[in-house]
Amino acid sequence: MSNYDTLNPMQQEAVFxxxxxxxxxxxxxxGKTRVLTHRTAYLIEEKGVNPYHxxxxxxxxxxxxxxxxxxxxxVGFGSESIWVSTFHSSCVRILRRHIDRxxxxxxxxxxxxxxxxxxxxxxxxxxxxxxxxxxEKSFLGAISHAKDELISPEEFALNVAGDYSKKKQxxxxxxxxxxxxxxxxxxxxxxxxxxxxxxxxxxxxxNYYQERFRYIMVDEYQDTNxxxxxxxxxxxxxxxxxxxxxxxxxxxxxxxxxxxxxILNFEKEFPDARVIKLExxxxxxxxxxxxxxxxxxxxxxxxxxxxxxxxxxxxxxxxQQFDTGYDEADxxxxxxxxKVRDGEYNYGDCAILYRTNAQSRLxxxxxxxxxxxxxxxxGVNFYARREIKDLLCYLKTIDNARDDLAVRRVINxxxxxxxxxxxxxxxxxxxxxxxxxYNALKMAEDISSLGxxxxxxxxxxxxxxxxxxxxxxxxxxxxxEEILEETGYLEELKAEGEEEAQARMENIxxxxxxxxxxxxxxxxxxxxPTLSGFLEEVALVADVDSLESGxxxxxxxxxxxxxxxxxxxxxxxxxxDGIFPSYMTITADDPSEIEEERRLCYVGITRAMEHLTxxxxxxxxxxxxxQYNKVSRFVREIPEELLGHAPEKVRLAExxxxxxxxxxxxxxxxxxxxxxxxxxxASAATESQSLPYTVGxxxxxxxxxxxxxxxxxxxxxxxxxxxxxxxxxxxxxFAIFAKLKKI
DNA sequence: GAAGGCGGTCTTTTT
DNA sequence: GACCGCCTTC
Numbered sequence: 001m002s003n004y005d006t007l008n009p010m011q012q013e014a015v016f017x018x019x020x021x022x023x024x025x026x027x028x029x030x031g032k033t034r035v036l037t038h039r040t041a042y043l044i045e046e047k048g049v050n051p052y053h054x055x056x057x058x059x060x061x062x063x064x065x066x067x068x069x070x071x072x073x074x075v076g077f078g079s080e081s082i083w084v085s086t087f088h089s090s091c092v093r094i095l096r097r098h099i100d101r102x103x104x105x106x107x108x109x110x111x112x113x114x115x116x117x118x119x120x121x122x123x124x125x126x127x128x129x130x131x132x133x134x135x136e137k138s139f140l141g142a143i144s145h146a147k148d149e150l151i152s153p154e155e156f157a158l159n160v161a162g163d164y165s166k167k168k169q170x171x172x173x174x175x176x177x178x179x180x181x182x183x184x185x186x187x188x189x190x191x192x193x194x195x196x197x198x199x200x201x202x203x204x205x206x207n208y209y210q211e212r213f214r215y216i217m218v219d220e221y222q223d224t225n226x227x228x229x230x231x232x233x234x235x236x237x238x239x240x241x242x243x244x245x246x247x248x249x250x251x252x253x254x255x256x257x258x259x260x261x262x263i264l265n266f267e268k269e270f271p272d273a274r275v276i277k278l279e280x281x282x283x284x285x286x287x288x289x290x291x292x293x294x295x296x297x298x299x300x301x302x303x304x305x306x307x308x309x310x311x312x313x314x315x316x317x318x319x320q321q322f323d324t325g326y327d328e329a330d331x332x333x334x335x336x337x338x339k340v341r342d343g344e345y346n347y348g349d350c351a352i353l354y355r356t357n358a359q360s361r362l363x364x365x366x367x368x369x370x371x372x373x374x375x376x377x378x379g380v381n382f383y384a385r386r387e388i389k390d391l392l393c394y395l396k397t398i399d400n401a402r403d404d405l406a407v408r409r410v411i412n413x414x415x416x417x418x419x420x421x422x423x424x425x426x427x428x429x430x431x432x433x434x435x436x437x438y439n440a441l442k443m444a445e446d447i448s449s450l451g452x453x454x455x456x457x458x459x460x461x462x463x464x465x466x467x468x469x470x471x472x473x474x475x476x477x478x479x480x481e482e483i484l485e486e487t488g489y490l491e492e493l494k495a496e497g498e499e500e501a502q503a504r505m506e507n508i509x510x511x512x513x514x515x516x517x518x519x520x521x522x523x524x525x526x527x528x529p530t531l532s533g534f535l536e537e538v539a540l541v542a543d544v545d546s547l548e549s550g551x552x553x554x555x556x557x558x559x560x561x562x563x564x565x566x567x568x569x570x571x572x573x574x575x576x577d578g579i580f581p582s583y584m585t586i587t588a589d590d591p592s593e594i595e596e597e598r599r600l601c602y603v604g605i606t607r608a609m610e611h612l613t614x615x616x617x618x619x620x621x622x623x624x625x626x627q628y629n630k631v632s633r634f635v636r637e638i639p640e641e642l643l644g645h646a647p648e649k650v651r652l653a654e655x656x657x658x659x660x661x662x663x664x665x666x667x668x669x670x671x672x673x674x675x676x677x678x679x680x681x682a683s684a685a686t687e688s689q690s691l692p693y694t695v696g697x698x699x700x701x702x703x704x705x706x707x708x709x710x711x712x713x714x715x716x717x718x719x720x721x722x723x724x725x726x727x728x729x730x731x732x733x734f735a736i737f738a739k740l741k742k743i
Numbered sequence: 744g745a746a747g748g749c750g751g752t753c754t755t756t757t758t
Numbered sequence: 759g760a761c762c763g764c765c766t767t768c
Contacts, residue, residue, distance in 0.1 A: 059758070088758060113757085188758060223758095256757060356755055358759095378757085412744095419744045542758060560756045582755050600756080623753070624759040749765080 003074070004038060007031075014243075014276045015039045018047055018215070021236075021270035022243040023263070027307040028292070028606035029283025029566065032245050036217055037067060039243065040082065041074040043215055051078040053214040057232070058086055059223060061545040063564055067219070083213070087228055088188065088540050091195040095186070096532075098205050102198055107532050109185045109396055109403045110539040114384055116140055116187050118405055123175050134168060142169045143176060147189035148225040148257030150196060153177050182436075184402040192227045199234050210238040220563070221246030225257035233269075242270070248303050249296050252560060252600045254592075264303070281307050281606075283566055285314025288612050291638045292605040298637055299595045316644035318613040321631060325574075325620045329362040332571050332615065333370055336554060339569065347373055348552040351567040353559050353604050355580040358622075359573065360556050367554065377547060377557035383538055387493070387504040388511055392538065394483045395476070397438065398467045399531040404437035411441070411460055414492035418460075422453045438464075463487065476534045477515035484508070514538070559604045570608035572601075575616045576629035601634045691721070692742050699723060699740040706743065 004012060014024050014035045026032035036056065043049040056071075058064045068084045075082075083090065092110070100106050111119065120136040123129075146156050153174040160166040180186065186194060199206045216236050218224065221244035224232075236242040246263050254260065267273050281289055289309050296302070322328045332352060339345045352363055357379045367374040382388060390413050396406035412418045429447045430440035444450060444457040463486060471479055484490055493501045518537060522529035547555065547565075555567070559580075574580055581597035588594075605612060616631050635643075693699050697709050707725035721740065724730050 061758095086758075191758095253757075255755085358754075381757095415745080417744065421744085540758080558756065580755095584755065596756095621759085744768105746768085747766085750763095752762085753760090 003041065007034070007038060008280060010276060010278050010280070011035050011038075014278070015042050017274050017276070018043055018049075018241065018243075020240055021266075021273040023221075023266045023270075023273050023275045024243065024245040024278060025263075025275065025303060025305060026245050026247055026278040027281060027305060028247065028250060028603070029281040030278035030307070031280075031282055032219070032278060033063075033067060033070065035278070036219060036245060037070040037074055039217065040071050044075055044078065049215060050081075051075070052081045053212065054217075055083040055090070055213040055215070055235075056085075056217045056219070057090060058084075058219040060542055060564070061086055061089070061540065062542075062547060063219060064089075065545075086540070087224075087231070088191050089536075091191040091231075092536055092540065094195050094205075094209065095191065095198065096536075098198055098202070099194060101202050101205065102194060104181065104186075104194075105184050105400075105402070107184075107400055109183070109400050109406070110191070110536060111180070111185050111187045111405070112384065112539060114389065115185075115405055118409075119179055119183075120172075120176065123172060123179060127172065127175060129168065129172065134165065139169060139172045139176075143173050144189050145257060146173065147193050148227055148259075150193060150227050150230060182402070183404050184400055185405070189227070192225075192231060196227060196230050196234065199231075206234070207238075209235055214239040215241045216243070218242070218244045219246075220250075222248050222251035222260065222263045223253045223256075223258045224262050226259050226262075227257075229259065229262045240270075249299075249305075249599055250563065250603050252563070252596060252603060254596050277305055279305055279307055281309040282311070283609050284309060284606060285311050285610060287314045287316060287642055288605060288608050288610075291317050291612070291642050292602050294639055294642075295598060295605065295634055295637045296602040299598055301595075315611055317638065317642050318611070318644045319635060319638075320613065320615045322615065322617045323619060325359075325362050325617045328573060328615045328617045329366045332573065332613070333363065333366040333372065335571075335613065336569075337370060337372060345569050346552050347554045349568040350571070351555045351557070351562070351565070351569070351607065352571045352573055353557060353562055353607065354573045355559060355582060355600075356574075357558055359579075363556055363573075373553035375547075375553050375555055377555060378561050381542075382507070382510070382546075383541065385504075385507055387507055390489070391480060391483060391508065391511060392535065394467075394487075395479070395531055395535055397464055398471055398479070399535060401438045402436050407438045407441070411457075414488055416460060417456050418453065422450065422456070425449045425453075426457075471531055475515075475519055476529060476531060477512050477519060479531070480512050480515055559600045562607050563603055566607055566609055568609045569611045569613075570604075571613045571615065572604050573615050574620075575614050575632035575635050576620070577632050578627065578629045579620070579622075580632055581634070598634060693740060698743050700743050709740075 004015060007015060011031060011034065014022070015038045018039070024032065024035065026035070040054060040056065043054060044051055056064075056067060058067060064085050068079075071082060071084065072079045083093075085093070095104075095108070096106055098106075099108060117136060117140065120140055121131075124131050124134075124136055124139070146152075153170065153176075156173055157167075157170040160170050180190065199209065213235050216232060218232055223246075232242060232244075244263075244266065248260060248263050251258060251260050251263070267275060284292070286309055289307055289311075293307060320328075320331060322331060336345075336347070336350050339350070340347055354360065360376050360379060364374070364376065383392070390410060393406040393409040396403050397410060400406075408423065411423070425447060426440050426444070427437065429435070429443075429449075430437050433440070435443075440447070441457055442461050444454040444461070447454065450457075467479065467483065467486075470482065474482065490505070493504055515534060518534045519529045522533070527533075577586060580601070581594055585593040585597050614635060616629070616635065618628060620627050620629060691712065693709055695709050695712055698706060699709055700706050707723040709721060710724050710730070711722035713722075722730065723740070
């Protein structure tokens with residue numbers, strides 16, 4: 001019981017009120033995760049609820065993982081049968097079991113944004129849409145928007161009312177869904193939509209899950225869209241034990257379809273709902289909280305609530321305006337470096353937050369020269385990288401022969417001399433005979449128009465067939481290795497130039513370790529590792545998910561990625577009208593867009609626990625153009641007495657400046673800073689200075705087998721190693737690529 | 744069929 | 759400034 005004594009009265013009420021609908025309005029840093037985990041424990045321990053009947057939904061895997069861990073700590077026995085997962089993975093889990101009832105195979109593939117774009121391009125070409133006028137992106141936007149609102153292609157078509165471009169959209173939408181179905185694929189939005197569809201269409205399935213999930217809790221409720229709301233409403237409608245936790249002030253995903261009325265109208269939807277407000281903040285200093293409150297108070301149409309804290313006053317908010325973005329980056333990086341040197345903070349305590357991904361560049365450049373470990377969250381997703389996608393598409397091809405997109409991506413990677421003309425002929429044959437693309441490939445010899453090209457296709461088909469037969473007993477990691485070896489992918493990479501290839505190799509290694517980790521996870525959970533399982537895990541991870549709590553590096557990310565996180569020392573960079581709030585929202589007709597930006601600012605400020613620095617630049621390069629911006633209106637909304645000393649000029653001698661920036665740039669280009677792991681320059685440097693083998697040693701190569709090292713020459717960035725292989729003779733190779741193992 | 748060059752477009756934000 | 763698509767050339 002003493003567990004619950006540590007909660008404040010409001011938190012206790014939220015924990016003890018277990019039956020019926022509950023809306024918890026939880027301000028930033030008010031301990032909502034604590035409430036959710038304690039509530040779960042209370043349900044099990046005090047109310048005797050079987051953990052099997054509890055479901056907790058979050059938005060990111062990271063949040064889910066954290067909650068799982070904390071629940072495990074509190075509950076102990078039986079906690080593993082609670083469903084703690086994201087909307088998307090919950091849906092995948094349900095669909096994997098039952099989607100055959102909607103006419104898909106249960107081993108469907110999940111398409112990410114890139115896949116969607118590729119598919120859309122295809123469709124536009126086929127429907128002869130002029131993409132100069134109607135952009136692929138706008139179609140995808142319209143479709144996604146429709147799906148957020150649960151509007152089917154048929155319904156969409158009914159509402160076009162003579163509007164030509166809408167009519168076009170309807171046509172494309174219908175075709176898009178048709179193609180997805182044909183490829184046995186679902187896009188992100190479909191995961192939710194199809195689950196809702198399934199529950200509506202199949203009373204048996206509906207009843208099963210309603211019985212199962214008698215207690216449902218939803219985190220970050222303000223970010224749910226209509227489809228997600230329908231989903232939880234449907235699931236909860238039998239037992240009506242639905243507890244949602246959210247903060248309307250932190251709703252920042254309207255552009256992604258989040259429906260703020262889900263939270264604002266919760267009490268209308270559930271008239272018997274209990275509403276509980278958590279207004280005590282445990283995270284930030286008084287100063288920081290006051291700054292946040294005064295900014296957000298400029299929004300109209302929010303639920304009344306005032307966040308307060310018992311924490312101490314703390315330092316003033318440190319506001320600095322600089323001449324350029326370079327100066328801004330320089331200042332922040334130095335400030336972090338100083339605070340770490342003084343023992344005030346570790347790198348891991350510091351975060352830099354900005355509005356757009358492009359802003360990370362300048363900071364990265366400075367971090368590289370200063371040798372400070374950092375990690376950029378977001379930007380180009382690890383799994384969106386070319387080499388990773390290539391390999392994943394091989395896996396998809398092996399896993400799901402109906403995924404034409406995957407097959408088409410890898411058929412000529414590495415180059416097999418199969419070009420657009422050949423592909424078009426195969427596609428035509430596939431269409432005529434109602435075959436999947438891959439099945440058409442298998443019959444290449446029967447396609448008369450192909451002529452000699454058929455010969456080129458055969459080895460590819462054989463390769464896939466062999467892999468497919470090996471897949472069940474090989475395991476994902478070994479399968480990847482096998483693909484790399486059999487296709488000669490690595491050799492092709494090498495040919496592209498070393499710097500880039502090295503980064504790609506590292507990414508590939510990373511992917512293989514992820515596969516190994518997946519297999520280990522399966523083993524510990526006593527489940528069967530499958531290709532689909534791995535692909536699905538990979539498809540649903542966001543970059544924030546990979547943030548490790550124990551590691552010591554500065555974190556850089558957009559304001560949208562930082563939700564739910566907290567850092568002792570936070571920098572909000574680029575606070576300029578035109579950047580943040582963005583130019584788009586300033587010029588927008590709809591004043592609510594500015595309000596969403598303001599909420600974003602509120603989220604950013606409230607990430608800070610002890611120390612907050614806000615910076616802006618007078619002049620900034622945007623898309624190759626120099627812009628002059630005023631200090632952001634949001635800064636002006638913070639009372640002056642909360643801000644530290646008046647903006648002080650931090651100027652460096654012009655010449656010094658120019659030189660350091662050049663250095664920074666070169667260093668940045670030379671090093672491979674990729675988003676998968678923090679860049680550890682110190683160890684990278686030493687590693688490349690010593691090889692695990694020397695002249696005369698026996699080594700093993702992935703492809704050439706065993707041999708003897710006859711010479712090692714230090715090149716600019718790498719060692720050129722000469723090896724006399726027993727079976728293949730003398731070869732020269734770069735150490736980075738060769739991956740020689742001493743034996 | 745591949746590689747390299749040119750010109751147009753674009754950015755908020757992402758599960 | 760970066761990327762993408764289209765064009766030309768080999």
